[in-house]
Amino acid sequence: xxxxxxxxxxxxxxxxxxxxxxxxxxxxxxxxxxxxxxxxxxxxxxxxxxxxxxxxxxxxxxxxxxxxxxxxxxxxxxxxxxxxxxxxxxxxxxxxxxxxxxxxxxxxxxxxxxxxxxxxxxxxxxxxxxxxxxxxxxxxxxxxxxxxxxxxxxxxxxxxxxxxxxxxxxxxxxxxxxxxxxxxxxxxxxxxxxxxxxxxxxxxxxxxxxxxxxxxxxxxxxxxxxxxxxxxxxxxxxxxxxxxxxxxxxxxxxxxxxxxxxxxxxxxxxxxxxxxxxxxxxxxxxxxxxxxxxxxxxxxxxxxxxxxxxxxxxxxxxxxxxxxxxxxxxxxxxxxxxxxxxxxxxxxxxxxxxxxxxxxxxxxxxxxxxxxxxxxxxxxxxxxxxxxxxxxxxxxxxxxxxxxxxxxxxxxxxxxxxxxxxxxxx
Amino acid sequence: xxxxxxxxxxxxxxxxxxxxxxxxxxxxxxxxxxxxxxxxxxxxxxxxxxxxxxxxxxxxxxxxxxxxxxxxxxxxxxxxxxxxxxxxxxxxxxxxxxxxxxxxxxxxxxxxxxxxxxxxxxxxxxxxxxxxxxxxxxxxxxxxxxxxxxxxxxxxxxxxxxxxxxxxxxxxxxxxxxxxxxxxxxxxxxxxxxxxxxxxxxxxxxxxxxxxxxxxxxxxxxxxxxxxxxxxxxxxxxxxxxxxxxxxxxxxxxxxxxxxxxxxxxxxxxxxxxxxxxxxxxxxxxxxxxxxxxxxxxxxxxxxxxxxxxxxxxxxxxxxxxxxxxxxxxxxxxxxxxxxxxxxxxxxxxxx
Numbered sequence: 001x002x003x004x005x006x007x008x009x010x011x012x013x014x015x016x017x018x019x020x021x022x023x024x025x026x027x028x029x030x031x032x033x034x035x036x037x038x039x040x041x042x043x044x045x046x047x048x049x050x051x052x053x054x055x056x057x058x059x060x061x062x063x064x065x066x067x068x069x070x071x072x073x074x075x076x077x078x079x080x081x082x083x084x085x086x087x088x089x090x091x092x093x094x095x096x097x098x099x100x101x102x103x104x105x106x107x108x109x110x111x112x113x114x115x116x117x118x119x120x121x122x123x124x125x126x127x128x129x130x131x132x133x134x135x136x137x138x139x140x141x142x143x144x145x146x147x148x149x150x151x152x153x154x155x156x157x158x159x160x161x162x163x164x165x166x167x168x169x170x171x172x173x174x175x176x177x178x179x180x181x182x183x184x185x186x187x188x189x190x191x192x193x194x195x196x197x198x199x200x201x202x203x204x205x206x207x208x209x210x211x212x213x214x215x216x217x218x219x220x221x222x223x224x225x226x227x228x229x230x231x232x233x234x235x236x237x238x239x240x241x242x243x244x245x246x247x248x249x250x251x252x253x254x255x256x257x258x259x260x261x262x263x264x265x266x267x268x269x270x271x272x273x274x275x276x277x278x279x280x281x282x283x284x285x286x287x288x289x290x291x292x293x294x295x296x297x298x299x300x301x302x303x304x305x306x307x308x309x310x311x312x313x314x315x316x317x318x319x320x321x322x323x324x325x326x327x328x329x330x331x332x333x334x335x336x337x338x339x340x341x342x343x344x345x346x347x348x349x350x351x352x353x354x355x356x357x358x359x360x361x362x363x364x365x366x367x368x369x370x371x372x373x374x375x376x377x378x379x380x381x382x383x384x385x386x387x388x389x390x391x392x393x394x395x396x397x398x399x400x401x402x403x404x405x406x407x408x409x410x411x412x413x414x415x416x417x418x419x420x421x422x423x424x425x426x
Numbered sequence: 427x428x429x430x431x432x433x434x435x436x437x438x439x440x441x442x443x444x445x446x447x448x449x450x451x452x453x454x455x456x457x458x459x460x461x462x463x464x465x466x467x468x469x470x471x472x473x474x475x476x477x478x479x480x481x482x483x484x485x486x487x488x489x490x491x492x493x494x495x496x497x498x499x500x501x502x503x504x505x506x507x508x509x510x511x512x513x514x515x516x517x518x519x520x521x522x523x524x525x526x527x528x529x530x531x532x533x534x535x536x537x538x539x540x541x542x543x544x545x546x547x548x549x550x551x552x553x554x555x556x557x558x559x560x561x562x563x564x565x566x567x568x569x570x571x572x573x574x575x576x577x578x579x580x581x582x583x584x585x586x587x588x589x590x591x592x593x594x595x596x597x598x599x600x601x602x603x604x605x606x607x608x609x610x611x612x613x614x615x616x617x618x619x620x621x622x623x624x625x626x627x628x629x630x631x632x633x634x635x636x637x638x639x640x641x642x643x644x645x646x647x648x649x650x651x652x653x654x655x656x657x658x659x660x661x662x663x664x665x666x667x668x669x670x671x672x673x674x675x676x677x678x679x680x681x682x683x684x685x686x687x688x689x690x691x692x693x694x695x696x697x698x699x700x701x702x703x704x705x706x707x708x709x710x711x712x713x714x715x716x717x718x719x720x721x722x723x724x725x726x727x728x729x730x731x732x733x734x735x736x737x738x739x740x741x742x743x744x745x746x747x748x749x750x751x752x753x754x755x756x757x758x759x760x761x762x763x764x765x766x767x768x769x770x771x772x773x774x775x776x777x778x
Contacts, residue, residue, distance in 0.1 A: 083479040109742070117744070121476060163682035197469045197748075274504055276452070278484060363468040365475055365482035366454075374454065374484045384487075387655050389465060389676040389749065394657070 047405070051398025057187035057200060058149040059141040060114060060176060062094040064123060066133050076131045087120030091142055098181075099172065110166050114173075116143040118201045141185060146199040146392035148173065152182065161391075190399060194367045195381065199392035202385070204400050206367045210280060210360070210375030211349060217284025217371060218291060218348050223341050225288075226295030230337075233296075234303040235325050254293035261290045262354030270358060277359030278374040286354045291344035298340025302333040335422035342415040346408050352379045378404045452503045452723055455483035459493025459510030460605050462539055462674060463711050466750045467510050473744070474732040480725050483508075490605045497714060498523035507719040507726055511712045512539065512605040517777040530717035530770035534730075535761055536739055538751040540675035540700035540708040541610050542687040543597075546667040550591065552583075552688035556706060559690075560618030561586045562595050563649050565642040572624040578644045598652040598659050599643075599672035609709040610672055611641040614690075617706060660685055675700060676749025700751040708751065717768055734762040 068074060070093060071085040092112050096102070102111050116122075119142045126140070127133050144152070147164045152173060154161040162170055176182040194206030237243045265286035269275045275282045306329050314324040355361060361380050368375035376384075382404065385397040457467055464487040475482025488496065490511040497509035498519060515523075515533070523531060543559070545552060561567050562580055569576040583590035600607040619640035620626045629636040643649050652659045656673040660681050663671045670688070675695060678687050687695040690706050699705040713733075720726045732738060739745050741752055753761065 079479070083477070118476070161683055164680070197465065197472055276504070277456070278486070359486050361486065363464070363471065363485040363487075365472050386657065387461075389656065389674075389680045391680050 047398045047401050051402050054395040054399035056184040058144040058152045059185050060144050061141050061181045064094045064140050065137045087124045090123045091115045091119040116200045150392050194365045199390050207378045207381035209368050211377040213280035214283040218287040221288040222291045226292050227299050230296050230299030234300050250293050259353040262357030266357045280371045280375050282358050283360050287348040291348050294344040299337045302336025306332045339415045339419045346411040454481040456506040457485040457508040458488045458496050458506045460490040460512040461487040462512040463510035466745050470733045474729050494519045500526045501718045509714050532715040533771050534713050534765045536711050538708045540695050542678045542695045544685040544687045545670050546663050547686050548667045551686050554688050555691050556618035557621045558587050559614045565644045595648045596669040598650050601651040613707045616640040679749045734765050
């Protein structure tokens with residue numbers, strides 16, 4: 001009796017302490033989550049605050065006369081004439097008309113720098129789309145140069161950056177602003193164009209298409225191979241030293257730094273098989289090597305989680321092992337496998353290091369149209385822009401990060417959703 | 427066992443069949459090489475692509491050394507056509523090229539790039555000499571007597587030179603893999619090193635010891651390797667006004683509101699001072715063309731013509747706008763003539 005009360009009192013006296021310990025432990029957990037969320041919030045705030053400007057670009061409205069003599073063409077259907085034409089003369093003459101007082105060579109050069117040096121080509125595209133404009137006057141919003149863009153945006157924010165502007169250029173911008181001829185519009189170039197060294201003309205379309213082709217190939221190769229390997233190892237392979245050895249190696253591969261896969265790709269695909277550098281085929285092959293272990297490991301876990309009773313019931317009903325796996329285990333394990341595949345794809349989407357070795361870290365202007373066109377991918381585009389001296393690339397970099405992040409969020413959310421929706425619990 | 431081997435060989439065979447037809451002729455020019463020349467080369471490529479209506483050359487930034495290695499690997503569409511370099515081709519590289527069948531190489535010098543030492547605009551500008559830079563950043567510096575070397579004891583700029591401010595030495599710069607670092611060591615450090623008489627004499631007697639002494643940067647945390655990204659160095663200088671940073675002139679040009687360049691031997695790093703070579707830390711920029719590829723890969727001649735046209739590399743050209751310092755007019759005309767004639771290197775040039 002005495003002994004029992006002693007035990008009880010001991011329990012009681014320690015109860016408060018143990019409760020406190022638990023409360024502390026919960027609090028640590030909350031702190032950990034808070035720190036994690038804070039880091040994410042800081043990242044997002046930093047990127048969004050830097051990058052939101054890139055979704056709008058500065059345009060200047062001018063009356064353009066599509067003067068055929070000025071361009072030096074007489075036939076809009078002749079491709080050679082279109083290439084040889086002096087298209088930049090169109091925006092230049094429009095500027096001279098708007099600012100008739102500007103004279104002298106150096107002043108004129110400054111004036112011409114208000115507009116993007118691709119403005120002439122944009123006007124050419126307008127004219128080719130609507131040939132009736134020839135020799136007529138049209139009022140067009142023309143893309144401004146990146147220095148003007150940076151200045152105008154910073155001036156609107158009340159903190160003008162004019163180190164790369166001359167006094168005259170500042171004066172002209174203010175005149176245009178007063179007359180309502182300069183404004184920020186949605187920057188569609190960001191989504192419709194490939195890379196460019198002129199920040200105002202640079203877009204992520206090329207990198208997006210490159211990422212698309214590379215990932216399609218990665219998925220097409222790594223999912224069937226990964227799932228087959230997982231099924232064989234889980235359901236058919238004998239358990240012996242060899243399969244243990246294979247398992248250790250697969251786990252090892254999952255932890256190998258991704259640059260190693262790039263070196264492997266360079267040595268095998270490019271040097272031995274002579275796959276061209278910088279194309280989605282070689283990128284997809286290398287990323288397949290990288291995502292395979294992830295897919296095999298998650299697929300094996302998904303197969304393992306299918307209860308043995310299902311297998312036994314199938315075999316009991318007279319199904320062959322092949323039928324048991326294909327008709328019962330695989331459909332039940334598929335949601336888990338898909339989740340693994342999506343997470344593997346999300347990893348592959350964010351990868352740059354292995355692509356460095358196989359030449360996908362490159363300046364590529366033309367938008368890739370297939371698996372064998374030179375291409376780069378979204379994270380590489382971010383890397384290249386972050387390294388560019390032009391200040392206007394800072395906001396482009398952040399904007400591209402925002403696009404990449406939204407793709408990653410979509411992929412990871414769909415992985416969670418798939419799991420919730422399709423997974424069976426036993 | 428035999429069946430396993432046959433399976434492996436079948437797989438290998440199938441893969442090679444699937445992959446083999448992909449080594450087709452290229453439509454676009456492939457350029458590799460220096461990250462310093464990359465911003466200029468890309469602009470030309472883009473303009474050329476747009477104006478000609480042909481496919482735009484593809485440009486990889488592999489570093490000067492990496493580019494030479496790829497370039498000299500062989501002739502054929504699997505190898506690049508042009509390599510950029512922020513230094514001249516080395517004798518060893520030239521020989522490797524020759525050995526691999528890359529016989530005719532056209533050398534084109536395109537202009538200059540200045541290397542600046544800058545700090546935040548919030549502090550006083552620095553007035554340095556190359557000797558100050560060497561003494562502040564070398565791993566070993568001369569001791570009290572000639573020929574004696576001690577580990578670098580200096581912690582403030584004032585200890586290096588009494589005229590400099592009493593601020594701690596803290597320099598952010600590129601890592602050894604960078605061409606900028608090579609040029610910085612060769613032009614700034616070695617330039618200052620040579621000002622010390624007995625070390626200059628050492629160059630004649632023991633070239634390797636001289637190079638080791640002059641090019642080795644201290645590793646006690648005073649020189650901080652800030653990665654290849656020059657934008658990052660600019661941001662760090664903004665956050666840390668007492669530090670100095672080493673980077674290319676075009677980044678100073680683009681960030682004039684944030685950082686200011688130090689004068690070297692009383693010369694400010696400006697477009698003009700680099701062009702007339704009065705600013706001491708500037709280096710030539712090159713690219714090299716494989717003559718055997720001209721006519722095989724379409725567009726190389728057009729690309730060369732665009733690069734060597736006055737609207738590109740002239741004083742008022744678009745490359746100057748991007749921060750490249752053009753060659754003097756006479757050299758430029760000569761260079762353009764040789765390039766358009768595809769005059770190859772003879773192997774008798776004074777290469778290192």
